[in-house]
Amino acid sequence: MELFSLTVHATRDLLRTKQVSPKEVTESLIRRIERIDSAIHGYLSFDGERALKEAEEADVSLPLGGVPIAIKDVISVQGHPCGCASKILQGYVAPYDASVIRKLRAAGAIPFGRANMDEFAMGSSTENSAFGPTHNPWDIERTPGGSSGGSAAIVAADEALAALGSDTGGSIRQPAALCGCVGLKPTYGRVSRYGLVAFASSLDQIGPLTKDVEDAAIIMKLISGVDRADSTSLDAPVPDYTANLEKGIKGLTLGLPKEYFVEGLDPQVEQAIRTAVAHFESLGANIVEISLPHTEYALSAYYIIAPAEASANLARFDGVRYGYRADGITGLLDHYGKTREEGFGQEVKRRIILGTYALSSGYYDAYYLNAQKVRTLIRRDFEEAFAEVDAILCPTSPTSAFKLGERTGDPLKMYLADIFTLAANMAGICGISIPCGLANVEGSKLPIGLQILGKALDEGMVLRVANAYEKSTKWHLARPELGNAEKAA
Amino acid sequence: MSAQKFDVQYVAELARIKLDPAEIETFQSQLGNVLKHVEKLNQLDLKEVEPTAHSFPIYNVFREDQVGPCLEREAALANAPREAQGLFIVTKVIE
Numbered sequence: 001m002e003l004f005s006l007t008v009h010a011t012r013d014l015l016r017t018k019q020v021s022p023k024e025v026t027e028s029l030i031r032r033i034e035r036i037d038s039a040i041h042g043y044l045s046f047d048g049e050r051a052l053k054e055a056e057e058a059d060v061s062l063p064l065g066g067v068p069i070a071i072k073d074v075i076s077v078q079g080h081p082c083g084c085a086s087k088i089l090q091g092y093v094a095p096y097d098a099s100v101i102r103k104l105r106a107a108g109a110i111p112f113g114r115a116n117m118d119e120f121a122m123g124s125s126t127e128n129s130a131f132g133p134t135h136n137p138w139d140i141e142r143t144p145g146g147s148s149g150g151s152a153a154i155v156a157a158d159e160a161l162a163a164l165g166s167d168t169g170g171s172i173r174q175p176a177a178l179c180g181c182v183g184l185k186p187t188y189g190r191v192s193r194y195g196l197v198a199f200a201s202s203l204d205q206i207g208p209l210t211k212d213v214e215d216a217a218i219i220m221k222l223i224s225g226v227d228r229a230d231s232t233s234l235d236a237p238v239p240d241y242t243a244n245l246e247k248g249i250k251g252l253t254l255g256l257p258k259e260y261f262v263e264g265l266d267p268q269v270e271q272a273i274r275t276a277v278a279h280f281e282s283l284g285a286n287i288v289e290i291s292l293p294h295t296e297y298a299l300s301a302y303y304i305i306a307p308a309e310a311s312a313n314l315a316r317f318d319g320v321r322y323g324y325r326a327d328g329i330t331g332l333l334d335h336y337g338k339t340r341e342e343g344f345g346q347e348v349k350r351r352i353i354l355g356t357y358a359l360s361s362g363y364y365d366a367y368y369l370n371a372q373k374v375r376t377l378i379r380r381d382f383e384e385a386f387a388e389v390d391a392i393l394c395p396t397s398p399t400s401a402f403k404l405g406e407r408t409g410d411p412l413k414m415y416l417a418d419i420f421t422l423a424a425n426m427a428g429i430c431g432i433s434i435p436c437g438l439a440n441v442e443g444s445k446l447p448i449g450l451q452i453l454g455k456a457l458d459e460g461m462v463l464r465v466a467n468a469y470e471k472s473t474k475w476h477l478a479r480p481e482l483g484n485a486e487k488a489a
Numbered sequence: 490m491s492a493q494k495f496d497v498q499y500v501a502e503l504a505r506i507k508l509d510p511a512e513i514e515t516f517q518s519q520l521g522n523v524l525k526h527v528e529k530l531n532q533l534d535l536k537e538v539e540p541t542a543h544s545f546p547i548y549n550v551f552r553e554d555q556v557g558p559c560l561e562r563e564a565a566l567a568n569a570p571r572e573a574q575g576l577f578i579v580t581k582v583i584e
Binding site: 234297299311322325353354356373375429 | 497501503516522523532535538542577581
C-alpha cells in the first residue's frame with residue numbers, strides 16, 4: 001500500500017514504530033501531488049522542499065510527529081502564503097502562526113501546502129477561487145463543493161492525509177459530503193479563530209477534513225480549547241475525543257428532522273439517508289421524528305448575517321498595509337475603489353455590497369437585528385430537540401456533486417447548496433458529515449454525505465455516533481477511481 | 490424591509506468598491522432576487538425575541554493588560570504594497 005493513501009492514525013503508528021520515516025511520508029505525498037494535482041487543482045501551492053526539511057527534523061515521539069496536514073488558504077502559517085484564493089492577497093506571506101497551527105506544530109505535525117477554496121470562503125463550489133476551480137476527484141467535470149473544496153478534494157484523492165478547513169455555513173461539511181470524506185464543524189468557540197482570516201466572525205469555525213472518524217477525533221483533540229487571543233473561544237475542558245469512539249450507540253435516541261426531508265432533496269440522497277437511518281436502528285438506536293420549525297428561515301437570516309459581518313471584516317483590504325494596490329490612483333477614494341474593484345472577485349463584491357446595504361443607516365434593525373433574532377429561534381429549535389434526542393441525523397447536502405458552471409450564473413441557486421448545513425452555524429452547535437453512499441449520476445459514481453448534528457460542545461457524541469456507523473459500514477473506504485483525472489493530468 | 494429602494498451603485502460607493510456598468514446591472518438584479526428571498530423573515534413576529542450573537546452567553550472577557558510579543562517592524566512591513574524608511578507609503582489624504 002502506498003503511504004499517501006493512509007489515514008493519519010495509520011501513518012502515525014508507522015512513524016512511531018519507525019517502520020517509515022517522516023521524509024518517506026512527505027515524499028510519497030509530493031509524488032502523488034505531482035502526478036494528479038494538475039487535473040484536480042486542490043492545492044494553490046505547496047513548498048515541498050520546506051516540508052521535506054521539516055520532515056527530517058520531526059520528532060516522531062510527539063502525538064502527530066512527522067504527519068503532514070494540508071491547510072486551507074485562509075489559515076495563517078508563518079512563512080507560507082495566505083491568500084484566501086484572492087487576487088487582493090496575492091503574494092501575501094503570513095507573518096505569524098494561527099493558534100491551530102501553533103497547536104498542530106506543538107504536536108509535531110507539519111503544515112503542508114495551501115488548499116484551494118472559494119475566495120474568502122464565500123461559495124459552495126470552489127469556483128470562486130481567483131486561481132481556478134478545484135475539480136471533484138470522483139468526476140473532474142464536477143465541483144468538489146465549497147468553500148473548503150480544495151481541502152476535501154485532496155483528502156479524497158489521497159493527495160493529503162488530512163486537511164484543515166473552515167466552516168461558516170457548511171464550508172467543511174458540504175465539500176466533505178460531495179467528495180466522500182469526513183468533515184467536522186466544531187461548536188462555535190470550541191476552536192480558536194486566531195489566525196483565521198475572518199469571513200463572518202460570529203459563524204466561522206476551523207475544523208478537520210479526514211479519511212475517517214478517528215482522524216477527525218485525533219485532530220479535534222489537538223486543536224480545541226480556550227485561547228487568550230480569541231475572546232470568543234470557550235473556556236471548557238477538552239475531552240479526549242478518541243476515548244468514547246467505540247462506545248457504540250445502543251440505547252441512544254437519534255432525531256430525524258422532518259423539515260430536512262422536503263422537495264428539492266435528491267431521491268438518491270434521500271434513499272441513502274433512509275438506509276443509513278435503518279442501519280442506526282439495527283445498531284440499537286431509537287429513531288424519533290423531530291421538528292425544527294424555523295429551518296425554512298435559516299437561509300434568509302444567514303444571507304443577511306454572513307454578508308453583513310463580511311462587509312465589515314473585508315474593509316481591512318484597502319491596499320495600504322498589505323495585499324494588492326491598484327496602479328494609476330488619482331486620490332484616496334480612487335485608491336480604495338479601484339484597489340477593491342480589481343482585487344476582489346464577483347461573489348466577494350456581491351456579498352460586501354449586500355452586507356453593506358443590510359448594515360446601512362435605516363436598515364440595520366430591519367435586516368441584521370431581525371436576522372439575529374431569527375438566530376435565537378433557530379437556536380431554541382435545536383435546544384428543544386436536544387432535550388429529547390442525543391444527536392440529529394439528516395442529509396449534509398440536498399444533492400450530490402453538481403457540474404462546474406452549472407450554478408455560477410444564479411447566486412441564489414448556489415446558496416441553496418448550504419440549506420442543510422447553515423442552521424448549525426446559526427445555532428453555534430457542532431456537526432459532522434460522513435460518507436453514507438454513492439449516487440449514480442450520468443455514468444458517474446458520486447458520494448453522498450450523512451450529517452450528524454450534536455448539541456453545543458458535544459463533539460464527543462457526534463464522533464461516537466459517526467464512528468459506530470463507519471465501523472459497521474464500508475462507505476468511508478470507497479475511493480475515486482481517478483480514471484479521468486489521471487488521463488487529464 | 491424593501492428591496493425596491495436598493496441601489497447597487499450607491500451601496501457600492503459606501504463599500505468603496507468601483508463597479509463597471511455591466512456589473513451594476515447584474516448585481517442589481519441578482520441581489521434584488523436575494524433581497525426578495527430574504528423578505529421571508531417578515532413573516533415572523535420578532536418583537537419579543539432577543540437577538541443571538543454567540544450561542545454561549547459569554548460577556549466581558551478580561552485579561553491582564555500585559556505587553557506580549559508582537560511583530561517586528563520589518564515583518565509588519567514585509568507585505569506592504571509600498572514602504573520606505575520603515576513606514577507605509579499611503580495615498581495622500583489631505584488636500
